[in-house]
Amino acid sequence: MVYLTRKAEFSASHYYHNPEFTPEENQRIFGKCNNPHGHGHNYTLEVTVKGKVDQRSGFVVDLKELKEIMNREVIDAMDHRFLNKEVADFKDRIPTTENLAISIWLRLKSKLNLAELHRVRVYETPDLFVDYYGEA
Amino acid sequence: MVYLTRKAEFSASHYYHNPEFTPEENQRIFGKCNNPHGHGHNYTLEVTVKGKVDQRSGFVVDLKELKEIMNREVIDAMDHRFLNKEVADFKDRIPTTENLAISIWLRLKSKLNLAELHRVRVYETPDLFVDYYGEA
Amino acid sequence: MVYLTRKAEFSASHYYHNPEFTPEENQRIFGKCNNPHGHGHNYTLEVTVKGKVDQRSGFVVDLKELKEIMNREVIDAMDHRFLNKEVADFKDRIPTTENLAISIWLRLKSKLNLAELHRVRVYETPDLFVDYYGEA
Amino acid sequence: MVYLTRKAEFSASHYYHNPEFTPEENQRIFGKCNNPHGHGHNYTLEVTVKGKVDQRSGFVVDLKELKEIMNREVIDAMDHRFLNKEVADFKDRIPTTENLAISIWLRLKSKLNLAELHRVRVYETPDLFVDYYGEA
Amino acid sequence: MVYLTRKAEFSASHYYHNPEFTPEENQRIFGKCNNPHGHGHNYTLEVTVKGKVDQRSGFVVDLKELKEIMNREVIDAMDHRFLNKEVADFKDRIPTTENLAISIWLRLKSKLNLAELHRVRVYETPDLFVDYYGEA
Amino acid sequence: MVYLTRKAEFSASHYYHNPEFTPEENQRIFGKCNNPHGHGHNYTLEVTVKGKVDQRSGFVVDLKELKEIMNREVIDAMDHRFLNKEVADFKDRIPTTENLAISIWLRLKSKLNLAELHRVRVYETPDLFVDYYGEA
16 A cells, blocks of 8 residues: 655635625735735645555556646646636635645545545645645 | 845736737737736745955845845735736736846845845746846 | 644754763764754744634634744744753753654644644754654 | 654666566556666655654664665665666566555665654655555 | 746666776776666756847747747657667767756757757756856 | 856854944844854755866766865864854854855865866855855
8 A cells, every 4th residue: 555646736826805704804814815816826736645556557546647637627727727716616615725625635536536535735835735635 | 255145935926918919919928827817926036135245244234134125125015916916017017027037126226235236036936937137 | 624734944053962871872872963062953843733624714723823823932932042051841851853843742732722733843954854743 | 752754865767667568558558667778766765763752862763773774775775776677676566656665665674673664755756756654 | 138047857867988998997987877777867957048028028038939949859858768878969978967968058059049048057966966058 | 168066965053243242233233143052054055166078077077076075174074063163264253154155165265176166155044045256
């Protein structure tokens, strides 16, 4: 049983705002992330799958397929996008790093038949990242 | 004569669009960067000053003052901003990495009395950066 | 249930010495780390908290509060300090990376009401780090 | 109970080929990694051990001994080698990152009496790594 | 006048051997790099061009074209290759990092009409790199 | 003519103090770096040499000799040392990053017969570095 992790990057913008909060609450809780024009990040995504090593190929997963799924389900949908306005996942959810990790997990979970999805890690900056393992 | 470089980071969003271009030209030249909703980056800024070492302090420049100038002139103005809409430098100039480096040079040049400004480097991503030395 | 990690850096010096060891033992076990003048590192600290995502804010933890606690309990106490001489935790314990991770865990554990402390990671250099999960 | 991780690097070459596959299968499954001349990587190895902290030394493991074991069992055997041709582990197993992590685990497991081996991580590139915990 | 740098990676293998040297000289001068099976690296390439910023696009160079030229002239030719055996540049020249930087400069120089080639930097490992500016 | 750069690391401690300053001046100018117990850093050193490529070896400089000189003249003298107290260069000069770069240049200049010393770069932290080219 091994765990294989592949990284990818995408650039997107977002802002934090809850319409149920007062303007003061939005400002206090979200600070400069509340700016409605948005701001952006170079996100780094790490996708970890686990499984047994196929003795014939030496692979736990076909890397080309894994890359295609990551590109199709995540990168193509989010790269160079304003997450709040252009990605349906964030129509009613704030695109924090926490929610982004959960959203990417859900996007990948059903498509990855090759191996078991183990972890999604999202770096918003080099100094801040979130891990999600599908735990309730 | 030594050269001292200090790094800082800021997160901003931008998009590329020239109103004098046709929509087709904008799309061909700028590709997915032409998306008007914008997308973003974690920019890394490197500011290099040159000068003689003060024999009494061992410093070429007071690091606290350098940091304050970088914060006041660049970070406070650009961090968590949509460059096209919120930073006056880009009212009529496209906020490419090239123009961003020139803009930051101009912002710092007049304020840095402590030492001579030598170079401004701006990373848009870890794989793409621009250097400007004030050369015409 | 998500895991959020925030990094911070601090610079400190230390040396390794056990007064119950003979000089030869101290030299053999600690090598050049036994130099009483001390030497130093740029330590990198990663603090991981776990918890449920607040549906209203999208946060597992208020990042400003987390940063304040990390600054107050760890960075302010240890940055630009000689750990053996100036940080009480190391009055009778050798400030190895192992003991530093445990010490930082204890400092944060009681203060973090916002979310559950999951892991403290301390890098002494980019090539050496220790993880502590509060396990006995 | 703490977990200590030490990194090391080595440079090696390899190629992927299964003599039981047809040439078409080898090409389809392994792509340009099937080139028999081989290609290479700067591998990064992370070895994690777990154990209790020795109260007298503050160490979970003697770092010099750990380094010697890593050098003797892994680096000396694999650095500047063509893995398929010069390392016996890969006589009949394809030197994928998965198999490399398992091989390194087996090489270290029996030699590490100092502390319990917890994890072997191998980076083939900065964007691809495998973890092995000795799980069947 | 700005300087724009773009990075790319490729993985290759090589060995160092001069047929005019005796075996002893080859061993003494090249050490473990003399192993004829070869060993490999993840090379990082930085290509720097200089030029004036086009006022209409904000670009010094079309990034897509630059990437295509780098891919066609360098990456496609060298990635996943044994440099001594499969890249004609090294038929009679030893593929040291020095010669690799010169070779990449020559490959790019004639193709880059978009802007002036300023520098080629090649990292063999994170701790060793060579710069070439086309100077005789 | 190529430029080759080799990196090395060392860990040291230092503090900033000028006995000709009043205590208030020392505190105002040097801040928390004035703490006489010292604090420390993982310094990264980059040494760049320039020269013609030897056609027979493909080298601009013998890397083993370069490494030996860097180890003997710099690393052995400064690693795990308190710079103010244990390195004679800083008996009467404050060990700022500026003075450290100049000191390392002087140590290497006379010993490097192999190739011309071009630049010494010293990183005190990943966010602060100094370059010295031997310019008066």
